[in-house]
Amino acid sequence: MQGDALCGLGRHGDAIDSYERALALDPGNVDALNREGLAFQALFRYRDALTCHNRVLEIDPRSTAARTHRDLVLDKLSPV
Numbered sequence: 001m002q003g004d005a006l007c008g009l010g011r012h013g014d015a016i017d018s019y020e021r022a023l024a025l026d027p028g029n030v031d032a033l034n035r036e037g038l039a040f041q042a043l044f045r046y047r048d049a050l051t052c053h054n055r056v057l058e059i060d061p062r063s064t065a066a067r068t069h070r071d072l073v074l075d076k077l078s079p080v
Helices: 003-010 012-025 028-044 048-061 064-077
Strands: none
Touching: 003 012, 003 028, 012 028, 028 048, 028 064, 048 064
């Protein structure tokens, strides 16, 4: 995915745009949703990341990657 290359370059905002284009063509693309969530996390946009990971879990409740990423985001959102 082009978004992966953009993330690798530190261009997370552009990567999100790329993932959004992929999701417009295939809204159930769990790989794009997971990776978009990671890009949001890199930008400290935890609520957006949480939305992505929750969408993955709606599509595939057994996704261990989405569950792990969601738990990490929830940890960031929890008050200390």
